Amino acid sequence: MKITSLETYSLSAPLPQVVRTSTHAISQVSEVIVKLTTDAGHVGIGEGHGPFLFQGPEGLRTVNAILKTITPLVVGQDPFDAERIWQDLFALTYTSVRGIPSVARQARVLVTAMSAIDIALWDLKGKATGLPVHALLGGKLRDKVPAYVTGFYYRDGEKPDDVVREADMYTKLGYRTLKAKVGGLTPEADAERVGRIRKAVGKDVALMLDANQGWNLPTAIRAAELCEPHGVFWLEDPMPWFDERRTLARLKEATRIPIAAGETEYTPFGLRTMVTEGLVDYLIIDSTWAGGLTTWRKAAVLAELYQIPMAAHHDPQIHVHAVAASPTGFILESFADATRDPLWFELFRERPQIVDGFMAVPDQPGLGLELRDETLEKYGVKIG
Ligand SMILES: [Mg+2]
Numbered sequence: 001m002k003i004t005s006l007e008t009y010s011l012s013a014p015l016p017q018v019v020r021t022s023t024h025a026i027s028q029v030s031e032v033i034v035k036l037t038t039d040a041g042h043v044g045i046g047e048g049h050g051p052f053l054f055q056g057p058e059g060l061r062t063v064n065a066i067l068k069t070i071t072p073l074v075v076g077q078d079p080f081d082a083e084r085i086w087q088d089l090f091a092l093t094y095t096s097v098r099g100i101p102s103v104a105r106q107a108r109v110l111v112t113a114m115s116a117i118d119i120a121l122w123d124l125k126g127k128a129t130g131l132p133v134h135a136l137l138g139g140k141l142r143d144k145v146p147a148y149v150t151g152f153y154y155r156d157g158e159k160p161d162d163v164v165r166e167a168d169m170y171t172k173l174g175y176r177t178l179k180a181k182v183g184g185l186t187p188e189a190d191a192e193r194v195g196r197i198r199k200a201v202g203k204d205v206a207l208m209l210d211a212n213q214g215w216n217l218p219t220a221i222r223a224a225e226l227c228e229p230h231g232v233f234w235l236e237d238p239m240p241w242f243d244e245r246r247t248l249a250r251l252k253e254a255t256r257i258p259i260a261a262g263e264t265e266y267t268p269f270g271l272r273t274m275v276t277e278g279l280v281d282y283l284i285i286d287s288t289w290a291g292g293l294t295t296w297r298k299a300a301v302l303a304e305l306y307q308i309p310m311a312a313h314h315d316p317q318i319h320v321h322a323v324a325a326s327p328t329g330f331i332l333e334s335f336a337d338a339t340r341d342p343l344w345f346e347l348f349r350e351r352p353q354i355v356d357g358f359m360a361v362p363d364q365p366g367l368g369l370e371l372r373d374e375t376l377e378k379y380g381v382k383i384g
Pocket residue numbers: 210212236237263
């Protein structure tokens with residue numbers, strides 16, 4: 001079987017209201033979709049996010065240009081050679097490959113582009129064999145996977161009751177694990193806000209906090225101390241990547257709150273030292289960002305060897321297969337508010353449901369996803 005074509009779709013959806021983390025203002029969500037067709041008539045789909053996620057058309061243009069450059073390393077190949085294709089594409093981060101010059105200076109965008117390709121390859125392998133992707137990853141270890149909801153972004157004009165209403169919406173949908181943004185206010189004001197959320201959800205809901213690398217070490221220590229009495233399940237990406245190893249070690253001496261990390265790179269290469277030195281308690285990987293499900297598989301080995309639970313970042317419809325098949329696979333991230341991620345709500349003919357905080361592991365061939373053409377049309381961005 002050979003791949004005969006690689007098509008890309010660039011999507012960008014504006015949000016009705018800007019939402020903020022400690023470090024980003026999000027006014028739109030973007031993604032790139034790759035469709036691979038084979039001479040056997042199968043079509044595989046893959047999704048790619050990356051540093052351009054919140055940038056709109058400009059970021060999409062760069063990914064698209066790189067996809068064009070690397071297409072010759074994909075078209076003509078057998079999808080069952082997915083690891084070799086991954087090795088060829090990843091090698092472009094430092095060298096030239098079969099006449100294609102190195103993309104070292106845009107390595108992160110390259111990894112985004114290869115994420116979409118790699119995921120489409122796994123979808124293709126599933127469709128060609130009639131097996132779900134989790135079966136190809138070794139087989140599911142569980143029939144349903146827990147999913148938490150990320151919310152409580154900062155919004156302009158936020159009133160104290162807004163987080164209470166939001167908490168209500170999530171708990172009514174059956175979620176038992178919620179994640180709130182921190183780092184955008186003073187530690188005192190953030191802790192007060194976290195306390196309001198805790199009061200609204202009661203003591204039986206797990207509450208994670210994500211600082212999106214917005215604190216320095218003294219602020220992180222102070223904020224952790226102030227938030228701890230509200231019961232914190234994990235503290236995610238407290239500080240910037242450039243000194244994360246040293247600062248995480250110091251933060252861990254100062255707090256008992258477990259640390260989750262991922263945003264720095266989302267690759268096992270970038271996170272390796274943090275895992276091997278025991279600096280993170282939860283490993284967060286995003287296959288749509290870090291090089292596809294092939295990358296996830298590499299991280300899953302690392303996570304099993306060091307017994308670190310693995311959490312997925314974004315795209316539960318893809319990661320449900322990976323978390324289900326990983327020995328330390330733990331939890332999915334999801335959005336439950338259409339004003340945060342319209343693409344999640346509109347992209348699929350049948351959106352996988354999250355019921356009482358769990359997503360059932362699908363058993364259809366491949367990823368088990370079908371795109372809605374209307375959505376590709378509606379949010380499609382013309383490139384070039
Ligand atoms: Mg995060």
